Amino acid sequence: MKKLNIGIVGLGRLGKEYVKNLTYLVPNAHMIAACSIKKEELEYVKDTYNVPNLYSSYEQMLDQQKDMEAVVIVTSTDQHADQIIKAVEAGYHVFCEKPLALNIEDCIRVEKIVAKHADRITMLGFVRRFDASYADAKTKINQGLVGTPYLLRSQTVDKDTFAPFQIEFCTTGGGIFHDYNVHDIDLAHWYLGSRIEKVWALGGAYRFPEFGLAGDADNTAAMCELQNGTMAIVLASRISSFGHNTCTEIFATEGNLKIGDPPVKNMLQISDKYGIRREGMETFFDRFQAAFLTQIQSFVDHVLEKRQPELTMNNATNATLVATALTKSFKEKKPITIADLIS
Ligand SMILES: NC(=O)c1ccc[n+]([C@@H]2O[C@H](COP(=O)([O-])OP(=O)(O)OC[C@H]3O[C@@H](n4cnc5c(N)ncnc54)[C@H](O)[C@@H]3O)[C@@H](O)[C@H]2O)c1
Incomplete structure (x- = not known):
């Protein structure tokens, strides 16, 4: 079975749940890297889920983790827009937790970059x-x-x-x-x-x-x-x-x-x-809990099947x-x- 190599950024309340799902419950995902600015969170995912590659810098993860294919963003909302843009421009598929951003200017910046790189699968997480x-x-x-x-x-x-x-x-x-x-x-x-x-x-x-x-x-x-x-x-x-x-x-x-x-x-x-x-x-x-799993499974399937999800960046902007x-x-x-x- 083809597995998608995934790196995650943000390992707080919700990020840890994503690591658990991607490690154990999404069969076609391979959790290969994790990033957080908090050392204790990196230690937690290493000890608990055996994530092999750990980064305290997001830019370093994007730059150095050459076998990574997709990035899952579960950081605080004020980071989302810049992190989506960096990942898409670096060639990765992206899943990002809601909301897209805190202001309309950032949403439009993301939309423009995403439109320019239509071959990357991009998905915003509206879990309901x-x-x-x-x-x-x-x-x-x-x-x-x-x-x-x-x-x-x-x-x-x-x-x-x-x-x-x-x-x-x-x-x-x-x-x-x-x-x-x-x-x-x-x-x-x-x-x-x-x-x-x-x-x-x-x-x-x-x-x-x-x-x-x-x-x-x-x-x-x-x-x-x-x-x-x-x-x-x-x-x-x-x-x-x-x-x-x-x-x-x-x-x-x-x-x-x-x-x-x-x-x-x-x-x-x-x-x-x-x-x-x-x-x-x-x-x-x-x-x-079940919907978070269904959602991230859906993202992995969309990437592997090269399909954009129904919910667009413009929906998230609105x-x-x-x-x-x-x-x-x-x-x-x-x-x-x-x-x-x-x-
Ligand atoms: N869909 C939902 O129902 C739902 C529920 C909870 C949270 N969320 C969303 O998920 C996101 C995270 O929420 P949370 O409760 O897990 O927050 P949290 O504060 O517990 O975790 C945030 C994480 O981001 C990391 N981080 C922040 N800036 C970073 C940076 N520049 N580089 C690397 N790591 C960085 C922090 O170290 C931490 O690991 C938020 O955007 C929130 O809106 C969605």
Whole structure:
């Protein structure tokens, strides 16, 4: 079996999961190199997954790892644009975690370079598209099962666990709209078959004032209007008391599709002196672990079969554009028309 030689950059919370998947669970992948600026992360992947070639410099990995064919980028978001460009220009196929970048200028820079090197396979990781239930909803819409969708209500909600790294993430990850809602935005574009053109976002730091001091929020709500007249309502929260609670509802002319609600851990129902209940999930890993594997398997297959993925860089640019508009609307406390951001 032909195996794709892969190097990874970024070995944090999510990067380690990619190394695990690429080492053990993607049969046509060969994990040959890893890069991080943190020594302890390099030691971890060497000891745990036996990754043979380790780098503390991304440029060195691109330059020296001659047998590498593809790069998987799981660094903080502020690094994505430059790292994609460097990899594509150096001749590698690229998978990069969402979002593409934190501003529209960087997205356009990437799009231009990617267009110039169309022989390289490039993929942005919007993991929900690879979740079995989200993918099934798309199939049902395409089949016309519920008629024409006109409203999407979608939320990204994490468990109430404050950690100092989340404040750092407000800077490197662009804040709650770029980090959380970029998923919901992409779903709105995907399911409603159009692009968001106008937004109005509200929010606040209701539970953790630290997010407010960092110019961000722990809870947000936004209304969005799409070019084809459909609507989206997107919510985000960092303070769910019972666990991760990402879910989506699609309202259509002949029915509704609901994904991930209630956000239960499994099929177990507990009946005892406290009543009848089901357990929730701790983190996004619990909810999307299988989808992360399906997604990276899909990237490897696309490279080996020399096919570009369905989701384009332009789709990723559009998601960042809307996340930027939501952030501006929240900060300036007024509705924003997307066209005004790019004119
Ligand atoms: N799809 C999802 O649901 C999902 C979930 C979590 C994170 N993410 C995305 O994944 C990315 C990483 O998130 P995380 O939670 O793993 O972050 P993290 O902070 O835990 O890890 C970031 C990693 O990048 C490395 N790094 C940063 N700059 C570098 C550089 N210049 N060269 C080499 N290594 C560098 C750090 O050392 C660290 O290993 C983010 O873009 C985030 O948006 C997506």
